[in-house]
Every structure is written in structure tokens, then in C-alpha cells.
Amino acid sequence: MTRAERIQQVGYDYASRAKIRTDACNLCGSDDQVVLTHRDRYGFPAQTVACARCGLAAMNPRMAAREYAAFYAQWYRPLVSAYHGRTIDAVSVQREQQAYAEEMETLAGPYLEPRRGQSFLDVGGSTGVIAIHFAKRFGVDPTVIDPAPDEIQEADKFGLKTITGLMEEWDPGDRRYDVVGMFQTIDHLLDVKATLEKIRSLLREDGLFLVDIVDFRAACLKNASVELATKIDHPYSLTEFAMESYLARTGFDVLRRSYSADHHLVAYVCKPAAPRPDHLPERSEVRDFFRELRQVQNARPAAGGSA
Numbered sequence: 314m315t316r317a318e319r320i321q322q323v324g325y326d327y328a329s330r331a332k333i334r335t336d337a338c339n340l341c342g343s344d345d346q347v348v349l350t351h352r353d354r355y356g357f358p359a360q361t362v363a364c365a366r367c368g369l370a371a372m373n374p375r376m377a378a379r380e381y382a383a384f385y386a387q388w389y390r391p392l393v394s395a396y397h398g399r400t401i402d403a404v405s406v407q408r409e410q411q412a413y414a415e416e417m418e419t420l421a422g423p424y425l426e427p428r429r430g431q432s433f434l435d436v437g438g439s440t441g442v443i444a445i446h447f448a449k450r451f452g453v454d455p456t457v458i459d460p461a462p463d464e465i466q467e468a469d470k471f472g473l474k475t476i477t478g479l480m481e482e483w484d485p486g487d488r489r490y491d492v493v494g495m496f497q498t499i500d501h502l503l504d505v506k507a508t509l510e511k512i513r514s515l516l517r518e519d520g521l522f523l524v525d526i527v528d529f530r531a532a533c534l535k536n537a538s539v540e541l542a543t544k545i546d547h548p549y550s551l552t553e554f555a556m557e558s559y560l561a562r563t564g565f566d567v568l569r570r571s572y573s574a575d576h577h578l579v580a581y582v583c584k585p586a587a588p589r590p591d592h593l594p595e596r597s598e599v600r601d602f603f604r605e606l607r608q609v610q611n612a613r614p615a616a617g618g619s620a
């Protein structure tokens with residue numbers, strides 16, 4: 314069976330799902346949007362736009378929050394499994410997460426070593442693999458929040474403190490954390506700005522924030538396609554310059570950054586700082602980004618490709 318046939322067999326009807334169109338860029342507020350693509354990697358009619366002012370790429374329109382809740386509960390893993398041609402579920406992802414936990418340990422180790430006994434909130438913490446690894450290795454006290462009930466169920470088996478829900482909707486009351494991590498999650502959020510602001514308000518002033526992005530630029534170049542680098546499960550397609558602008562605006566200073574072993578992810582170690590709400594990426598950076606996307610889109614296809 315071909316990839317397209319496997320995806321069709323999943324039977325997800327994206328076109329009929331309720332969607333929301335957004336006029337203002339989530340990063341800078343501009344309404345000047347450039348349409349980049351008309352389909353995503355699964356072949357769904359999902360449009361990705363980029364802000365002409367700051368270069369933030371996002372799906373627009375995107376599905377409504379309740380549609381995403383249904384998507385993650387029922388369709389997401391089967392669809393990803395169909396795409397890759399192998400079973401990916403709440404159990405199999407734990408192997409990959411363990412490898413990534415060890416990579417994060419190397420990056421964040423020097424900053425986590427002195428934090429024994431401190432609280433650690435893992436946002437989008439999935440089955441809790443990273444939370445447990447950090448607890449064992451650094452003695453931090455973890456809590457996992459994730460919207461997927463079957464992943465939280467796995468985390469519960471390890472005896473972790475868990476919260477089932479969306480970070481955007483969770484009411485933390487007056488709880489504060491020493492360390493917040495958000496791994497392989499930010500691209501799935503429905504509102505990056507609001508979530509980063511919430512994390513900032515949850516973090517103690519001497520706290521630490523660990524976060525990563527799938528680098529959209531790297532994904533476009535690696536796939537030699539912009540379409541293949543977009544997917545409906547990523548409402549946002551972040552780049553280094555957009556992420557660093559988000560961090561500056563919402564009140565974080567970057568202490569350290571790292572490219573992952575597979576060159577796809579960029580991870581950041583951050584500390585709280587005064588927000589710089591007017592921060593924008595360099596204009597030259599945004600211009601280069603658009604030029605690069607056009608080069609990828611217009612590159613002569615390899616032998617066998619069509620004109």
C-alpha cells in the first residue's frame with residue numbers, strides 16, 4: 314500500500330471539520346499574511362501562511378479547539394502511523410522519548426544539577442518519560458500536564474503527579490514552579506503567545522524554562538518541500554528567529570541553545586527576564602526566510618519529478 318492509500322484508509326475527513334480564521338499574527342499582531350501552501354503533508358486542504366512582517370508561519374484557517382480535542386483523542390496516532398507506515402502509539406513513543414530525555418539531560422544538566430528537590434512542570438509531558446528521567450537524574454519533583462488521556466494514563470502508571478488538559482485552559486491557581494519544560498509540544502499549541510505568557514507567570518523569578526521547536530526551515534530544506542514540512546497537527550511552524558522573538562516578547566533570556574542529533578529540533582535553556590513586547594526579528598532574516606522558501610518551492614525536482 315502506498316502512503317497516500319494508508320492515509321486515505323484512516324478516513325479522517327479534515328475538510329468538513331469546523332475551522333477558525335485568524336487575521337492577526339500570533340507573534341506581532343500584523344494582518345499582512347502571505348499564503349505559502351495549500352495542502353499539508355497528509356494531502357489535506359490545509360493552508361499555511363506566513364506573516365510578512367515577522368515571518369511567523371502558521372496554519373490559517375486552523376481547526377477549532379474542540380476539533381483538535383477529537384483529533385488527538387481518536388485520529389492523531391493512526392494518522393501518524395499511516396504516514397510512517399509503522400505503529401506509533403502511547404507505548405512506542407516512550408522509546409523515542411527516552412532517547413530525547415538523555416539528549417535533554419546533556420543540554421540542561423549544568424542548569425539542573427543545583428536544583429535538587431525543586432518543582433518541575435512538564436507541559437505536554439506525554440507519558441512522563443522525561444519527567445521520570447529528570448526526577449531520577451536531578452532529584453526534581455515532577456508534575457505532567459497533557460491533553461491526551463491515554464498518555465496521561467501511562468504517566469499515572471509511573472506514579473507521577475498528572476493533570477489531564479490543555480495548558481491554555483488549565484487554571485493553576487497560585488501554584489508556582491522552579492523549572493518548566495515544554496518538549497516537542499509548542500508546534501501543537503493553539504496559542505503560543507498566551508501559553509508562553511502563562512508559563513512565564515507560573516515560573517519563579519530564579520526559575521528555569523526549557524523548550525524546543527521543530528525548525529520549520531530545516532524541515533523544508535530536509536524534505537525539499539514546504540508542503541511536506543506542514544501538517545494539521547502543527548498549527549505553528551516555528552523558526553529560530555520567530556521563537557527567539559517570542560521568548561524576548563514574553564520575558565525570557567536564552568542561556569543556551571542546541572541543535573538536536575537529528576538536526577530537526579532546536580532546544581533552548583531560558584531564564585526569566587523583563588519582557589520586550591515590541592521585539593521583532595531582523596527584517597533581513599525575514600527576507601532571507603521568504604527567499605529560501607521560494608527557492609525550495611521552485612527548485613527543479615529530482616529525476617522523475619514533474620515540471
Ligand SMILES: [Zn+2]
Pocket residue numbers: 338339340341342343364365366367368369
Ligand atoms: Zn507577525
